[in-house]
Amino acid sequence: xxxxxxxxxxxxxxxxxxxxxxxxxxxxxSAISQQLRLLQRSIPVPLTERAGRRVVxxxxxxxxxxxxxxxxxxxxxxxxxxxxxxxxxxxxxSLAAFHSAASAFFPLxxxxxxxxxxxxxxxxxxxxxxxxxxxxxxxxxxxxxxxxDHAPPWPRTVTAGTLLHEPLDVALxxxxxxxxxxxxxxxxxxxxxxxxVHDGFPLMATIEAIGSVADRRLHVVxxxxxxxxxxxAVATGGGLALMPxxxxxxxxxxxxxxxxxxxxxxxxxxxxxxxxxARRAVxxxxxxxxxxAATIRDRG
Numbered sequence: 001x002x003x004x005x006x007x008x009x010x011x012x013x014x015x016x017x018x019x020x021x022x023x024x025x026x027x028x029x030s031a032i033s034q035q036l037r038l039l040q041r042s043i044p045v046p047l048t049e050r051a052g053r054r055v056v057x058x059x060x061x062x063x064x065x066x067x068x069x070x071x072x073x074x075x076x077x078x079x080x081x082x083x084x085x086x087x088x089x090x091x092x093x094s095l096a097a098f099h100s101a102a103s104a105f106f107p108l109x110x111x112x113x114x115x116x117x118x119x120x121x122x123x124x125x126x127x128x129x130x131x132x133x134x135x136x137x138x139x140x141x142x143x144x145x146x147x148x149d150h151a152p153p154w155p156r157t158v159t160a161g162t163l164l165h166e167p168l169d170v171a172l173x174x175x176x177x178x179x180x181x182x183x184x185x186x187x188x189x190x191x192x193x194x195x196x197v198h199d200g201f202p203l204m205a206t207i208e209a210i211g212s213v214a215d216r217r218l219h220v221v222x223x224x225x226x227x228x229x230x231x232x233a234v235a236t237g238g239g240l241a242l243m244p245x246x247x248x249x250x251x252x253x254x255x256x257x258x259x260x261x262x263x264x265x266x267x268x269x270x271x272x273x274x275x276x277x278a279r280r281a282v283x284x285x286x287x288x289x290x291x292x293a294a295t296i297r298d299r300g
Contacts, residue, residue, distance in 0.1 A: 003075060005039040006068035008032055009047065013057050013065040091281035094122040096136050097144035100227050101268055104247035105144065108292040109285070119281035127225055129200035133271060134158045141282050142289070143271040148202045149263060158271045161286075163293035164246065168206060168264040169256035171234045171243040179255045186261050190214035193239035195222040195230055202266055203242050209262045246300035268293070 011021045018036075022029040036055075040047055047061035057065060085091070097105060102125045113119055126136055126143070133145035137158050144163070145154075154160040170184050178188055190211065196218075197203045211218040221239050224230050227248045230241045235253035243256060244266065258264075270289055276282050 001039055001042045003071065005035050006064070006071055008035050009039065009057070009061060010065045010068040010072070012036075012048070012055070013062055016056065017054050086278050087280050089117045089119070089280055089284065091119055091279055092122060093119045093142065093279075093281050093285045094124070094140040095142045095144070095285065096124045096126040096140040098127050098146055099125055099225070100244055100247045101144040101146070103228075103249065104296050105289065105292050108295060109288055112288055112292070113285070119285050121285070130202050131200070137271050137273050137276075141272060141276045141279075142285060144289075145269050145271050146202055147267050147269065148205055149265055149267065151202060151205070154269065154271060157273075159274050159277075160269050160271050161290075162267050162269050163289060164268040164297060166247060166266050166268060167245045167258065168203065168242045168266060169245050170259050171231065171241045171254050171256055173235055173237055174253050174255050176255075178257070181257065183260050184257045185259070186210045186214035189240055189259075190216050190218060192219075193221045194218045195224055195233055195239040195241040196220045197225050198223050201225060206242055206262065206264050209264075210259070213261050246296050 008021060008025070011024055012018065012032075015021050015024060018029050018032050022032045025032070033055075036048060043060070043064070045060045046058050047064060048055050049058050050056075095109070102123070106123055109121060109123075113121060124140065126133075126140075128136070130145070130147050130151065133143055134155055134157065136143045136145075145160075147154075149165075170178075170189055172179055178184060178192075181188065194207065196207050207218060207220070222233060224233060227243055230243065231248065231251040231254050233239065234241050235251055242264065243254075245256060247268070270286065272282070272286075277286065
């Protein structure tokens with residue numbers, strides 16, 4: 001038994017004939033009769049009987065038709081509840097982001113979405129390998145993820161939009177001999193000690209590309225994912241590193257220099273499951289993320 005079949009039974013009780021029900025519901029009489037037969041299969045007592053040339057409800061059919069009114073009322077209340085939930089401006093929205101994106105985006109979102117009618121944010125930092133970002137959309141409404149230009153696209157199970165195309169620069173101590181150069185090449189930096197991310201994280205592919213262009217394997221001495229820690233290590237002479245231009249905080253003892261000869265850029269994308277944007281609050285946060293991205297780019 002389903003909602004449509006119950007409605008047909010109810011309408012038959014009100015209108016008194018299959019043809020009248022068919023006309024009211026804009027279908028053929030045969031379609032109405034078929035649905036009544038399907039409903040009857042799930043009920044152990046007769047629901048209809050012949051009265052001359054008409055099909056009318058039995059006592060059991062009348063009892064079920066009365067119950068159908070309660071079912072339709074309950075379903076209508078459920079639909080209104082879902083609609084109210086979907087359209088709530090101040091609904092809860094969970095957002096996960098990798099560390100540098102969290103540092104750049106979270107403060108902007110918290111300041112812009114602090115009104116009584118704004119979405120209620122639940123923020124989380126998630127620093128995972130690139131192939132694990134899509135799985136985070138199971139637990140979070142929105143996920144900020146990073147990937148390089150030449151990396152495989154995100155799977156079709158998630159919806160993805162790019163917030164920023166962020167350049168990656170070489171970070172070096174302010175007093176380093178290469179700091180005087182306005183732009184660096186792979187050969188300039190190939191003989192230096194390097195601070196790299198862990199394997200599986202996007203920036204590692206660019207580190208390897210630098211070595212490939214310079215025709216030598218870079219000497220990686222440290223593996224650090226948190227760019228704030230990387231900056232401290234660079235400042236104290238621990239090695240050179242790749243750092244994002246816009247989403248990391250400037251360090252007084254570190255300078256950034258653009259790199260020639262290697263396509264050094266990353267995408268900051270926002271991922272979500274398609275059904276999440278049915279909610280007004282999620283759409284609001286998504287729009288605010290795009291505004292925040294423009295602010296970060298212009299500020300940089």
